[in-house]
Amino acid sequence: MRIDSLDVSLIELLTDEPGLGVMECSKRLGVARGTAQNRLNRLHESGVITRIAPHIDPSAMGYPVITFCSLQIQQNFGQTGVAAELAKIPEILEMHTVSGSSDMLVKIVARSTKD
Numbered sequence: 001m002r003i004d005s006l007d008v009s010l011i012e013l014l015t016d017e018p019g020l021g022v023m024e025c026s027k028r029l030g031v032a033r034g035t036a037q038n039r040l041n042r043l044h045e046s047g048v049i050t051r052i053a054p055h056i057d058p059s060a061m062g063y064p065v066i067t068f069c070s071l072q073i074q075q076n077f078g079q080t081g082v083a084a085e086l087a088k089i090p091e092i093l094e095m096h097t098v099s100g101s102s103d104m105l106v107k108i109v110a111r112s113t114k115d
Contacts, residue, residue, distance in 0.1 A: 001046040018052045063109035070102035
């Protein structure tokens with residue numbers, strides 16, 4: 001899908017302020033409400049925007065430490081099984097498969113470095 005400068009502006013606006021309504025978006029972008037709504041619908045339907053969610057600050061919830069850990073997985077377990085188990089740990093925010101000497105890269109929040 002091709003996106004133009006209005007699409008980019010709408011995406012940036014909603015990235016910065018996810019709770020913004022369509023009417024406010026249209027005012028800030030200087031377009032009709034219907035135009036903003038149609039663009040937003042098209043971006044959702046095409047899969048460019050998959051969700052609109054608030055940005056969460058882990059430090060405000062008592063998790064000021066963010067770290068990335070690389071994992072090597074014993075190959076007979078497979079990444080899918082390991083990922084399913086890791087998904088049960090609430091402090092793990094993201095998991096990615098990678099190439100090279102590691103198998104996965106995991107983004108973790110913690111209350112302290114000791115935690």
